[in-house]
Amino acid sequence: xxxxxxxxxxxxxxxxxxxxxxxxxxxxxxxxxxxxxxxxxxxxxxxxxxxxxxxxxxxxxxxxxxxxxxxxxxxxxxxxxxxxxxxxxxxxxxxxxxxxxxxxxxxxxxxxxxxxxxxxxxxxxxxx
Amino acid sequence: xxxxxxxxxxxxxxxxxxxxxxxxxxxxxxxxxxxxxxxxxxxxxxxxxxxxxxxxxxxxxxxxxxxxxxxxxxxxxxxxxxxxxxxxxxxxxxxxxxxxxxxxxxxxxxxxxxxxxxxxxxxxxxxxxxxxxxxxxxxxxxxxxxxxxxxxxxxxxxxxxxxxxxxxxxxxxxxxxxxxxxxx
Numbered sequence: 001x002x003x004x005x006x007x008x009x010x011x012x013x014x015x016x017x018x019x020x021x022x023x024x025x026x027x028x029x030x031x032x033x034x035x036x037x038x039x040x041x042x043x044x045x046x047x048x049x050x051x052x053x054x055x056x057x058x059x060x061x062x063x064x065x066x067x068x069x070x071x072x073x074x075x076x077x078x079x080x081x082x083x084x085x086x087x088x089x090x091x092x093x094x095x096x097x098x099x100x101x102x103x104x105x106x107x108x109x110x111x112x113x114x115x116x117x118x119x120x121x122x123x124x125x126x127x128x
Numbered sequence: 129x130x131x132x133x134x135x136x137x138x139x140x141x142x143x144x145x146x147x148x149x150x151x152x153x154x155x156x157x158x159x160x161x162x163x164x165x166x167x168x169x170x171x172x173x174x175x176x177x178x179x180x181x182x183x184x185x186x187x188x189x190x191x192x193x194x195x196x197x198x199x200x201x202x203x204x205x206x207x208x209x210x211x212x213x214x215x216x217x218x219x220x221x222x223x224x225x226x227x228x229x230x231x232x233x234x235x236x237x238x239x240x241x242x243x244x245x246x247x248x249x250x251x252x253x254x255x256x257x258x259x260x261x262x263x264x265x266x267x268x269x270x271x272x273x274x275x276x277x278x279x280x281x282x283x284x285x286x287x288x289x290x291x292x293x294x295x296x297x298x299x300x301x302x303x304x305x306x307x308x309x310x311x312x
Binding site for chain 2: 032080082083085093097118120121
């Protein structure tokens with residue numbers, strides 16, 4: 001597995017497509033309403049949005065991420081880093097923020113490569 | 129050098145930026161501070177006075193340029209050392225008018241102006257703010273603002289020789305490490 005993360009609009013998708021020679025057809029675009037587990041594509045974009053969809057519906061996002069990791073050892077996962085702002089006043093966003101933080105840790109531990117994007121520039125945090 | 133510097137709030141970005149702009153000043157060419165804040169109320173005015181006091185004694189010549197950044201090229205010595213603090217304010221000024229109107233073409237306009245400036249000026253430090261890690265789904269205008277600022281950040285990062293992130297007074301060099309380390 002590969003984890004690509006960074007703040008919003010930092011060039012994560014552009015970097016991933018170029019670096020791994022993929023096109024948008026290879027990408028599963030998550031959104032905050034669809035709770036189904038991403039499947040059938042090699043790149044999963046904004047996995048945090050899938051988690052938000054689950055949290056909104058009181059589904060167990062943390063358990064689903066564990067299952068996703070087990071079932072998709074070759075996935076390239078793109079995640080927004082939402083850990084840097086102030087603690088949200090809204091309980092749903094608070095749960096989401098913590099769940100994504102924990103998920104990013106698990107994704108990073110299970111990834112052979114971890115890359116952080118800053119203003120379009122990659123930093124390799126882990127590489128095997 | 130053209131240096132882009134960003135990071136979270138109150139972590140020392142502006143102080144580093146001032147120091148770097150001063151370090152690369154080249155007398156008799158001036159050391160310029162491009163003032164981008166356009167005061168909307170008393171709180172803004174007080175903040176501006178505080179910023180002015182912080183720059184006092186550094187030798188900056190202040191350029192008031194809250195909009196149309198490319199105009200600095202015609203009015204000032206391009207061989208001077210410029211400090212632009214910040215892209216964040218520049219975008220807010222052009223995107224949201226004092227009367228609350230939204231201008232969707234602001235980002236494109238600033239990008240074109242900034243590109244002209246960065247192609248012409250050799251010594252410049254540009255400050256921006258890293259506002260991309262909130263756990264929140266914003267309403268569309270705020271989201272448009274974040275997206276636009278990120279686009280300007282990335283454009284500046286492409287054109288600059290050095291790209292720095294300040295994390296609680298510590299510096300991470302994302303681009304131009306050798307160039308930067310040779311000086312600092």
